Amino acid sequence: MRTTPLHRIHLEAGAKMIGFHGWEMPVYYDGIRDEHIAVRTHAGIFDVSHMGQIEVEGPGSTACLQRLLTNDISRIEIGGAQYSLLLTEDAGVIDDVFVYRLGGDRYLIVTNVGNHHDDLTQFGLVSRDFDVHVRDVGDSYAMLAVQGPHARQVVGATLHIDLPARMHVAARQIGRRPAIVCGTGYTGEDGVELLIDPEIAPAVWAELVDAGTVPCGLGARDTLRLEAGYHLHGNDLTTEIDPISAGLGWACVESTGFVGCDRVAVFRANGTDEKLVAFTIEGDGIPRSGNPVLQGEETVGEVSSGTFSPSLDIGIGMAYVRSDLTAPGTLLEVDVRGKRRTARVSSKPLYPKTEEET
Numbered sequence: 620m621r622t623t624p625l626h627r628i629h630l631e632a633g634a635k636m637i638g639f640h641g642w643e644m645p646v647y648y649d650g651i652r653d654e655h656i657a658v659r660t661h662a663g664i665f666d667v668s669h670m671g672q673i674e675v676e677g678p679g680s681t682a683c684l685q686r687l688l689t690n691d692i693s694r695i696e697i698g699g700a701q702y703s704l705l706l707t708e709d710a711g712v713i714d715d716v717f718v719y720r721l722g723g724d725r726y727l728i729v730t731n732v733g734n735h736h737d738d739l740t741q742f743g744l745v746s747r748d749f750d751v752h753v754r755d756v757g758d759s760y761a762m763l764a765v766q767g768p769h770a771r772q773v774v775g776a777t778l779h780i781d782l783p784a785r786m787h788v789a790a791r792q793i794g795r796r797p798a799i800v801c802g803t804g805y806t807g808e809d810g811v812e813l814l815i816d817p818e819i820a821p822a823v824w825a826e827l828v829d830a831g832t833v834p835c836g837l838g839a840r841d842t843l844r845l846e847a848g849y850h851l852h853g854n855d856l857t858t859e860i861d862p863i864s865a866g867l868g869w870a871c872v873e874s875t876g877f878v879g880c881d882r883v884a885v886f887r888a889n890g891t892d893e894k895l896v897a898f899t900i901e902g903d904g905i906p907r908s909g910n911p912v913l914q915g916e917e918t919v920g921e922v923s924s925g926t927f928s929p930s931l932d933i934g935i936g937m938a939y940v941r942s943d944l945t946a947p948g949t950l951l952e953v954d955v956r957g958k959r960r961t962a963r964v965s966s967k968p969l970y971p972k973t974e975e976e977t
Contacts, residue, residue, distance in 0.1 A: 622643050623644070624668060632834060634646075639669065644837055648834045654833060654834075657767065658835060663765070663767055664827050664834055666762075671755075674727055675751055676722075676751065682749055684728075685877065688877060689862065690872060700786045707878070711860065712857065713737055716729060717801075720788070727756075763823065770809060777827055778823070783800055794822060796818075800812075806843040806847065845928070846968065847970065855924055863887050863891050864886070896938060897964070899963055900934030900960050900962055905927045906936040907926075908922055912938050922953060923937050928970070936953070951963075
């Protein structure tokens with residue numbers, strides 16, 4: 620089991636630790652609900668050092684990433700960030716990633732921990748045709764996410780740095796060491812993600828906690844992202860799911876010629892049998908991944924992610940359902956442990972404070 624540079628701090632804080640894709644990570648400290656509310660109302664700090672990082676650099680870097688990733692990489696200005704997907708030839712989603720343009724021909728790609736090896740394999744195969752260097756740089760960084768309505772204020776004042784705008788990235792000095800500061804996150808709140816020297820990570824974490832940010836674990840990270848309607852690979856995205864069914868056509872620009880673009884074009888033109896929807900439970904019941912979705916006596920889909928929403932005080936989730944049942948307001952039922960619970964299809968985000976993906 621791998622550990623992050625903050626492992627000792629988590630143990631000393633009394634965190635409940637779990638195994639997560641080969642890493643021992645904190646799932647919560649004082650409780651998921653309290654940590655969730657702290658992020659919605661003030662600022663929370665997450666250790667996300669388990670995430671993977673790949674650096675692509677060289678004269679052919681933009682062209683290489685256009686082939687690898689679904690979004691239009693050429694639209695990222697230096698200092699910009701972009702959400703994108705990595706697909707199979709059949710348009711299955713290998714991973715969803717963030718791309719940061721650090722320089723004219725230098726990019727940093729942040730991957731999901733469970734897919735990092737597969738991502739590297741795909742990058743290696745495609746990059747052979749381009750004048751680029753691909754490096755696994757995950758061991759070079761510890762990664763902290765500070766999220767919440769006061770997160771930027773706390774980080775800027777505590778670390779004495781100027782922060783990039785949302786969906787931008789900047790090189791800074793933190794603890795007299797080079798750092799990368801990203802105006803991104805996975806909670807639906809404003810905030811930043813810090814990629815810093817692993818040696819100074821414990822000191823930076825302690826400084827931000829002393830300044831009032833609340834330590835948060837993977838549990839709150841999941842409830843927050845689900846309220847925001849953000850996908851989780853392995854649940855809402857897999858190599859068996861295409862971007863159009865997942866509602867991620869906005870992140871696909873077929874004219875760039877990415878791997879899988881022809882299949883995405885077909886799905887976009889012809890539609891798909893199922894689509895991902897967000898929903899809320901009316902009354903009691905907490906949906907979980909794998910729960911059947913019903914209409915009458917017919918099974919019309921399956922829950923991909925489900926939880927209890929601390930902000931809304933109800934069960935919420937996302938599910939793949941028959942494409943004719945995706946309009947907001949549509950009533951369905953979810954089989955939760957043998958009990959049928961009424962569910963209403965809802966627009967994203969489920970938590971209205973969150974800005975909708977565009």
